[in-house]
Amino acid sequence: MWIICHICALSNLYLGKYPFCGRVFFINSEVAMNEQTWNQRATNLLKSQMVLAGVNYEELIQRLAAIGVDESYKGIANKINRGTFSFVFFMQCMKALGVKETLKKTF
Numbered sequence: 001m002w003i004i005c006h007i008c009a010l011s012n013l014y015l016g017k018y019p020f021c022g023r024v025f026f027i028n029s030e031v032a033m034n035e036q037t038w039n040q041r042a043t044n045l046l047k048s049q050m051v052l053a054g055v056n057y058e059e060l061i062q063r064l065a066a067i068g069v070d071e072s073y074k075g076i077a078n079k080i081n082r083g084t085f086s087f088v089f090f091m092q093c094m095k096a097l098g099v100k101e102t103l104k105k106t107f
């Protein structure tokens with residue numbers, strides 16, 4: 001699996017900059033992963049989609065509200081940073097971000 005540079009993605013997300021450096025890293029999906037690793041992958045996937053859409057937390061909150069999902073800044077930040085959000089929340093975020101395909105190249 002290829003993912004974008006999460007350091008650039010995070011810094012650009014918070015600074016509102018786009019594009020990121022373009023660096024990608026390969027993660028071997030054959031290696032057994034613990035729960036913390038899965039949580040980090042979930043976080044990286046959601047944050048990378050936010051960066052690609054040019055959306056920060058505040059705008060994500062507004063976009064989620066537009067589809068009927070009420071979340072606070074602190075709630076969103078905690079869920080995303082922990083990587084322990086539900087799949088329903090993930091799908092809501094993908095809908096709010098306008099993402100049609102995201103898991104195709106993830107596994």
